[in-house]
Amino acid sequence: xGSPARIRPxxxxxxxxxxxxxxxxxxxxxxxxxxxxxxxxxxPGGGCRTQELTLPGFRHDVCSAVHPLAAASPFxxxxxxxxxxxxxxxxxxxxxxxxxxxxxxxxxxxVEETAGGLGADGPSYxxxxxxxxxDLPLTLPELLAPxxxxxxxxxxxxxxxxxxxxxxxxxxxxxxxxxxxRGLLAGAAAHTMLPLTAPGTAGFGLTFVMIAHAVGWPxxxxxxxxxxxxxxxxxxxxxGRVETGRxxxxxxxxxxxxxxxLDVTPRQLAAIAGGSIAxxxxxxxxxxxxGPGVCxxxxxxxxxxxxxxxxxxxAGTVHVCGTLAEVARSEADVNQGRxxxxxxCLVAQPGVVDPTRAPAGRHxxxxxxxVPAGSAVDMSGRIEAxxxxxxxxxxxxxxxRSVKTAADMERYNPNYVGGDINSGAGTLLQxxxxxxxxxxxxxxxxxxxxxxxxxxxxxGGVHGMCGEGAARAAxxxxxxxxxx
Ligand SMILES: Cc1cc2nc3c(=O)[nH]c(=O)nc-3n(C[C@H](O)[C@H](O)[C@H](O)COP(=O)(O)OP(=O)(O)OC[C@H]3O[C@@H](n4cnc5c(N)ncnc54)[C@H](O)[C@@H]3O)c2cc1C
Numbered sequence: 001x002g003s004p005a006r007i008r009p010x011x012x013x014x015x016x017x018x019x020x021x022x023x024x025x026x027x028x029x030x031x032x033x034x035x036x037x038x039x040x041x042x043x044p045g046g047g048c049r050t051q052e053l054t055l056p057g058f059r060h061d062v063c064s065a066v067h068p069l070a071a072a073s074p075f076x077x078x079x080x081x082x083x084x085x086x087x088x089x090x091x092x093x094x095x096x097x098x099x100x101x102x103x104x105x106x107x108x109x110x111v112e113e114t115a116g117g118l119g120a121d122g123p124s125y126x127x128x129x130x131x132x133x134x135d136l137p138l139t140l141p142e143l144l145a146p147x148x149x150x151x152x153x154x155x156x157x158x159x160x161x162x163x164x165x166x167x168x169x170x171x172x173x174x175x176x177x178x179x180x181x182r183g184l185l186a187g188a189a190a191h192t193m194l195p196l197t198a199p200g201t202a203g204f205g206l207t208f209v210m211i212a213h214a215v216g217w218p219x220x221x222x223x224x225x226x227x228x229x230x231x232x233x234x235x236x237x238x239x240g241r242v243e244t245g246r247x248x249x250x251x252x253x254x255x256x257x258x259x260x261x262l263d264v265t266p267r268q269l270a271a272i273a274g275g276s277i278a279x280x281x282x283x284x285x286x287x288x289x290x291g292p293g294v295c296x297x298x299x300x301x302x303x304x305x306x307x308x309x310x311x312x313x314x315a316g317t318v319h320v321c322g323t324l325a326e327v328a329r330s331e332a333d334v335n336q337g338r339x340x341x342x343x344x345c346l347v348a349q350p351g352v353v354d355p356t357r358a359p360a361g362r363h364x365x366x367x368x369x370x371v372p373a374g375s376a377v378d379m380s381g382r383i384e385a386x387x388x389x390x391x392x393x394x395x396x397x398x399x400x401r402s403v404k405t406a407a408d409m410e411r412y413n414p415n416y417v418g419g420d421i422n423s424g425a426g427t428l429l430q431x432x433x434x435x436x437x438x439x440x441x442x443x444x445x446x447x448x449x450x451x452x453x454x455x456x457x458x459x460g461g462v463h464g465m466c467g468e469g470a471a472r473a474a475x476x477x478x479x480x481x482x483x484x
Contacts, residue, residue, distance in 0.1 A: 009256055010036035010241075012474065015248045015272075016263025016453065018046025018415070019064075022231040023075050023464030024261045024452040027471035029238035030483035036255070037240065040247035044232055046263070046413060047421065048462055050223025054300040054400040057359045061224045062412075063296075063421065064462045065348040065366045066317050068094070068208065070227060071215040074141055075464035078484055084230035087221040089353035091316035094212035096309065097183040098390035099322060104309035105180030107212045114213070117311075121181035128175065132161060132206060133213045140214075143207055144465045146441050146457035147432045165203030166428065170328060172202040179323050184209070186327040187319030190344050192426040193291045193370050195335050196328040200428030217316050219350040223357065227462065250274055251449065259474040263453040263467070265290075265415050265423045266435050273446060281445040284436040288455065291426065292334045293406025293419020295379035296368040300399040304363050305349060307391045316352055320345040320367075320386045334370045343369035345383050362399075373418030376407040415453060422460025423453055434459055442470035443477075450474050 010033075014025045017039035025035045043049065047063035054060065070076045071088055081088070096106040107114050111129045115122040132139075138154040139161050152158040164172055169189035173182045186196055189205030211217075220226045232242055251272055254260060262269055266288040270277060277285060307313050321327045321344040330344040351363040358364050367387070369379050380403045388394045404412065406419025415423045424430060434441055435455045442450045452470030454460045475482050 010034045011257060012036070012259040012261065013038060013254055013257040014261045014263065014452065015254075016040075016046065016415075017044030017228075017242055017244070018263050018453065019048050019227065019231070019462045019464050020453050020467035021046070021261070021263030022228065022235060023467030024263070024471040025235050025240050025467075026079070026231055026238070027468050027483060028474065029235055029240045031471075031475050031480050033480065035235065035240040036257070037235070037242040038246050038248055038254075039242060039244045041413075042245050044242050044244060045225055045228040046415065048224045048228050050225040053298045053402040058300040058362070058364050059223050059357050060298040060364050060402070061350070061366055064224050065350060066217050066219060067224070067227070067462055068211045068215060068217045069461040069463040071218050072140055072211045073144060073463035073465055075468045079230065079234055081227070081230050084233050086226040086230040088218035089221050090216035090218040091314060091352050093311050093315035094217040095187070095317040095319060096312040096315035097180070097187045097319045098307060098309045098312050099179055099183060100389070102308040103180060104311050105178075105184040106311035106315060107184060107209060108311070109213075111213055118181050119178055121176045121178045124175050125181060128164070129209060129213065132210050135160060136210050136214050140211070144458045144463060146469065149439075161203070161206065165206055166199055167202040168197045168199055169201040169205045170196040170324070172205070173324055182324040183319070183322070183327070186324040187321070187344070190319070190327050190331055191346070193331070193334070193422070194426060195332050196324070198427065200431060204426065219316055219348070219354055221354050221356060224462070248272060258478055259448050259450065261450045261452040261470050261474060263415075264451070265417060265453060265455040266451070267417055268414060269444060269451060273449075277445050288435050289425040289427065289430060290373060290417045291420040291422060291424065292370050293373050293375055293409060293416070294368040294421050295371050295375065295377065295383075295406060296404045296409065297380045297383055298402045299365040300358065300401070301363040301365055301397040302399055303361065303397050304351060305365060305387065305391045305397070306393045309390070312390070314352060316348060316350065318347045318349070320347050320390060331370065334372060337372045339371055339375065339377050339379065340369070341382065342386060343379060343382055345369045345386050347387065371406050371419065373420065374407060374410075375419065376405050378403050378405055424455045424459065426459060431459060440473050442473040448477070
């Protein structure tokens with residue numbers, strides 16, 4: 001990390017060293033530009049950091065923990081992560097969905113293997129996911145890019161996905177009869193934080209399941225921060241620099257550069273631009289919608305979680321809530337401004353494949369539930385009650401816990417407005433036009449200034465594709481050939 005005094009002028013400045021800021025920086029540096037990254041926090045990483053949040057020797061992912069999007073991302077596939085010290089470890093069960101009575105739906109391995117575990121719904125599962133997973137090499141690059149760029153590269157495959165994808169997941173789930181299959185779909189779709197009756201929620205659920213079959217839902221050995229270490233190493237090897245501990249509050253305070261890429265959301269863009277984005281363009285940015293927040297809990301445990309249903313014990317991720325109707329109630333509550341009594345919880349247990357996270361025999365556990373935007377309510381009691389419901393004895397294993405409310409989340413990272421970890425609601429409209437309806441979503445009304453964070457297409461998650469897309473736009477405007 002350099003100090004401000006030693007900084008030389010760069011071709012491009014990237015503000016924010018989150019996964020997307022660093023993906024933008026690496027793409028620009030690979031194209032031959034000199035790049036300087038300016039990060040406000042003391043360390044790079046944004047939503048991809050690992051810390052001892054509870055007890056010594058227990059390494060917790062502060063934000064992102066599970067990396068199907070990184071594993072599937074064309075950007076990350078261009079980086080030799082293993083050579084840079086980041087190894088993805090893939091649990092046998094990508095994700096499981098426990099139900100009362102020791103039952104669970106789960107996604108593991110191929111469509112065939114998963115269908116085999118779904119009893120009466122096996123044939124419906126095969127019918128739905130067989131063609132979608134076969135088409136994934138064609139559709140995934142389209143799904144991880146801006147949607148409204150004209151005719152998609154593979155219109156038939158995209159149409160096949162889109163016909164089901166635009167549905168509310170509550171409707172798509174009617175193709176299944178068992179609570180296991182219906183729960184699986186609901187749990188995957190509820191990552192959007194939208195009511196399950198919202199159009200397009202099926203698309204998110206389908207995508208997460210398709211990716212589970214293609215690459216699994218891996219965690220990073222040693223913690224998510226290793227992905228960031230890898231990107232910083234790659235950038236540094238290309239001559240780029242990362243400066244930390246410097247918050248940018250105005251474009252005027254930045255060193256001169258040919259392009260400025262901001263890993264921030266529209267709200268901060270407006271503030272940093274200091275009123276220079278006026279008229280309808282300013283109004284369009286002001287209309288950008290943020291989603292609900294999350295309350296996050298990390299636990300140090302004296303042993304693995306004693307799930308009743310065996311597949312949950314091998315799963316990297318467990319969606320904890322119960323039936324589709326219960327997930328629907330939880331998400332409806334949150335979207336109507338209420339804190340659910342029995343919340344839908346996302347739980348990750350990296351210890352199933354990564355023993356390095358905790359001292360021998362001990363485990364870390366990561367979890368969060370959705371809450372109304374800006375909430376300061378500690379939901380740890382309700383989350384623990386939900387886990388205990390499907391894993392009796394869980395509470396007895398807790399050695400320590402660390403809680404971040406939605407309000408804490410925004411204090412931790414200003415991009416999580418109101419605690420919205422995706423830096424913008426995932427409504428169908430805002431997924432199609434993210435952040436505003438522009439032909440190129442990364443350009444801003446200010447010449448030479450680009451948005452490169454998760455508020456742009458394709459949205460939240462650690463995949464780097466927002467950063468790569470913004471870098472491509474900047475390179476095109478500078479007349480420099482993109483490296484890939
Ligand atoms: C609790 C939680 C769990 C999550 N789980 C997952 C998961 O399991 N898998 C997954 O794929 N994704 C997950 N995510 C989402 C993922 O972390 C984000 O979508 C991703 O980090 C977005 O990357 P980004 O680079 O766009 O922004 P960020 O990661 O938010 O990085 C932005 C960076 O810019 C810096 N910055 C902002 N403003 C300024 C400024 N004015 N000056 C200087 N620096 C600034 C910030 O400090 C930050 O470091 C999770 C997020 C959270 C919070």
